[in-house]
Amino acid sequence: MNKDIEPNPKKVKALDNYLLYIEFENGEQKILDMKENLKFKFYQNLKDKNNFKNVKISGINIEWETGEDIAPETLYYESIPLANFKGNLEELNI
Secondary structure (H helix, E strand, C coil), X not given: CCCCCCCCEEXXXXXXXXXXXXXXXXXCEEEEECCCHHHCHHHHHHHXXXXXXXXXXXXXXXXXXXXXXXXXXXXXXXXXXXXXXXXXXXXXXX
16 A cells, blocks of 8 residues: 555444544544534534434545545544544444
8 A cells, every 4th residue: 555645444433422433444443523524514414413423435435425525635634543532432332
């Protein structure tokens, strides 16, 4: 794998409090906090928690049924390693 290219996501799960758990092809596990994104019009539909929970992998991105998506570089560089996350992740069951 080219070290200049972000690893692709292979698993994504919506968590409480507008967090995403993302596992990448290289084995890294990260958390992305989406609360700031919800301030933008493009992500307004995701304020509905039922919509937010309908996230899936789509190629190298993640996307929702309502059309929102997040680019791979954002997923990778704006998320934090699972080991560094200070919040409660009981719902992960990992």
